[in-house]
Amino acid sequence: MGTQDVLDAYGIPVIPDPADAAGRKRRSITDAALAEFLAEGYSAASMDAITQRSGVSKATIYKHFGSKERLFLAVVGGVLAQSYADAEPADAALADIGHEAGAGSDSGTGTGTGTGTGRLRVALVRFTTDWARVLLRPDIMALRRLVIGEIDRFPQLGQLWYRVTYDRCNRPLVDALAALHDRGVLDVPDPELAARQLLATTVGVPQLVHTFAPGTEPDEDELARVAGSGVDLFLAGYGRK
Amino acid sequence: MGTQDVLDAYGIPVIPDPADAAGRKRRSITDAALAEFLAEGYSAASMDAITQRSGVSKATIYKHFGSKERLFLAVVGGVLAQSYADAEPADAALADIGHEAGAGSDSGTGTGTGTGTGRLRVALVRFTTDWARVLLRPDIMALRRLVIGEIDRFPQLGQLWYRVTYDRCNRPLVDALAALHDRGVLDVPDPELAARQLLATTVGVPQLVHTFAPGTEPDEDELARVAGSGVDLFLAGYGRK
DNA sequence: GTCTATACGGAGATAGAC
DNA sequence: GTCTATCTCCGTATAGAC
Numbered sequence: 478m479g480t481q482d483v484l485d486a487y488g489i490p491v492i493p494d495p496a497d498a499a500g501r502k503r504r505s506i507t508d509a510a511l512a513e514f515l516a517e518g519y520s521a522a523s524m525d526a527i528t529q530r531s532g533v534s535k536a537t538i539y540k541h542f543g544s545k546e547r548l549f550l551a552v553v554g555g556v557l558a559q560s561y562a563d564a565e566p567a568d569a570a571l572a573d574i575g576h577e578a579g580a581g582s583d584s585g586t587g588t589g590t591g592t593g594t595g596r597l598r599v600a601l602v603r604f605t606t607d608w609a610r611v612l613l614r615p616d617i618m619a620l621r622r623l624v625i626g627e628i629d630r631f632p633q634l635g636q637l638w639y640r641v642t643y644d645r646c647n648r649p650l651v652d653a654l655a656a657l658h659d660r661g662v663l664d665v666p667d668p669e670l671a672a673r674q675l676l677a678t679t680v681g682v683p684q685l686v687h688t689f690a691p692g693t694e695p696d697e698d699e700l701a702r703v704a705g706s707g708v709d710l711f712l713a714g715y716g717r718k
Numbered sequence: 719m720g721t722q723d724v725l726d727a728y729g730i731p732v733i734p735d736p737a738d739a740a741g742r743k744r745r746s747i748t749d750a751a752l753a754e755f756l757a758e759g760y761s762a763a764s765m766d767a768i769t770q771r772s773g774v775s776k777a778t779i780y781k782h783f784g785s786k787e788r789l790f791l792a793v794v795g796g797v798l799a800q801s802y803a804d805a806e807p808a809d810a811a812l813a814d815i816g817h818e819a820g821a822g823s824d825s826g827t828g829t830g831t832g833t834g835t836g837r838l839r840v841a842l843v844r845f846t847t848d849w850a851r852v853l854l855r856p857d858i859m860a861l862r863r864l865v866i867g868e869i870d871r872f873p874q875l876g877q878l879w880y881r882v883t884y885d886r887c888n889r890p891l892v893d894a895l896a897a898l899h900d901r902g903v904l905d906v907p908d909p910e911l912a913a914r915q916l917l918a919t920t921v922g923v924p925q926l927v928h929t930f931a932p933g934t935e936p937d938e939d940e941l942a943r944v945a946g947s948g949v950d951l952f953l954a955g956y957g958r959k
Numbered sequence: 960g961t962c963t964a965t966a967c968g969g970a971g972a973t974a975g976a977c
Numbered sequence: 978g979t980c981t982a983t984c985t986c987c988g989t990a991t992a993g994a995c
Contacts, residue, residue, distance in 0.1 A: 495921075501990090518759070518760075518871070519761075519762075520760075520761035521871075523970065523971085524971060524972085525969080525970080525971090532982050533980090533983075535971090535980095535981095536972090536973075536978095536979070536980065537978075537979055537980075544971085545971065545972090549818070581763075588902050599977080603836070619870075623867050625867055625930075626864065626867015626868065627759070627867065627928065628863060629757070629860075629863075629932055632932070635930040638930060638982085639867075639927075639930040639931075649972080667947070670923075673923045674923060677919050677922045677926070680918060681912075681918045685914075689866075689869065689877070690876070698747070708871060709955065710951060710952070710956075711951070713951075713954045713955035714955060734963080764988065766989090774961080774987090775961065777960095777992095778961055781960070785989085785990080
């Protein structure tokens with residue numbers, strides 16, 4: 478009598494799957510919590526506000542996550558793992574670095590401010606630009622600021638952030654550079670350091686600005702200009718002479 | 719009657735200057751507040767804890783600073799302005815860049831991984847190493863994390879941090895690079911970008927690690943190695959060909 | 960100018976009905 | 978499993994004596 482209102486296309490009552498209902502509630506909680514934590518930081522964020530944002534009751538939140546600390550870790554940690562899903566295009570550029578390197582016209586000249594148009598240069602610019610586009614997204618920058626600010630209280634998140642970024646971005650680049658070194662395309666005695674330098678000149682340079690200017694979208698033209706110049710610098714230093 | 723205990727070298731009682739007493743109290747408040755804010759962040763820091771750390775009463779703190787927000791701004795802003803006092807040696811290195819550049823042996827070759835020992839290279843390594851030593855100091859890194867984490871609530875501090883760093887570190891470097899360009903020592907069409915790139919490869923690279931690994935002292939050898947490699951990269955790209 | 964004592968609100972977390 | 982109502986404590990800020 479009014480307890481089964483929802484009917485499907487055939488008029489058959491739809492009994493909500495309890496598991497799915499719980500999953501949806503859990504999702505609405507984590508969404509609300511993330512928004513609140515990003516807006517207020519950990520300490521200033523209130524469980525009351527998260528309760529109101531999520532639409533569920535406070536007791537339910539505590540049943541699911543136990544405490545504010547655990548909620549924070551679950552939410553931020555979970556988002557971190559998934560945030561780089563949009564960075565897939567960078568993997569394609571990475572494949573370009575490995576496969577087509579050395580087949581271009583003048584990929585190794587690296588004249589500094591010159592306009593070397595080798596395939597390697599294009600691939601490196603594409604790779605770094607893709608990553609910059611992802612890492613400079615306002616939501617990811619905000620998450621980064623949150624993690625950095627709370628790192629004394631939650632060192633695990635700092636470790637996780639660094640590791641995820643490294644595994645997804647640095648490590649593949651290091652491997653690619655090492656391979657290019659072995660094939661004689663580049664002269665990179667320390668691929669580990671070289672990768673960090675390349676990312677610093679391309680991604681790090683605009684990232685520094687956006688770290689202290691919250692909410693600003695990255696400018697595509699500026700991004701391309703910086704990435705191009707950074708890659709030129711890199712190739713000038715590590716190209717075969 | 720015991721109210722004038724303090725005597726100077728001639729046995730003359732020293733009446734504490736009320737203004738100085740207030741100044742000392744103000745100083746003990748700001749010291750305590752800084753320690754508390756660094757340890758707990760803005761929101762989690764409690765005025766009670768600052769009261770206990772400082773040794774003065776809570777009412778006195780409010781008489782001096784009005785509110786927690788104003789105390790935070792005064793303390794962090796004040797420290798920012800003075801934190802770079804230790805970076806004076808970098809100015810000396812900067813003078814070296816300007817005065818002795820071009821007089822060295824092979825300052826402009828920039829062989830990438832080569833060991834160019836020109837005076838310019840030495841001066842640039844010195845300049846960047848000095849700055850890295852200062853910017854990577856654990857207390858300054860902690861302050862930086864605090865500012866970044868609270869930037870949504872206190873955008874003024876973000877602006878101030880960026881401006882102070884830029885005025886003291888970037889701008890002089892930009893000017894020096896522009897001068898070297900004009901004298902034909904380097905080929906730097908965009909000194910602004912070039913300075914950011916140089917600082918990214920030398921200071922930014924280790925800074926990124928220490929951002930996510932709080933409390934770790936920078937290793938001198940590693941610092942020198944990174945700075946040297948970064949400067950080589952820079953000279954390879956921007957040296958006259 | 961500086962202290963003690965306190966007002967007042969909001970925080971995180973839980974008990975118990977359903 | 979989920980809600981309403983509540984407990985308890987600690988937060989910022991201030992009033993008033995000295």
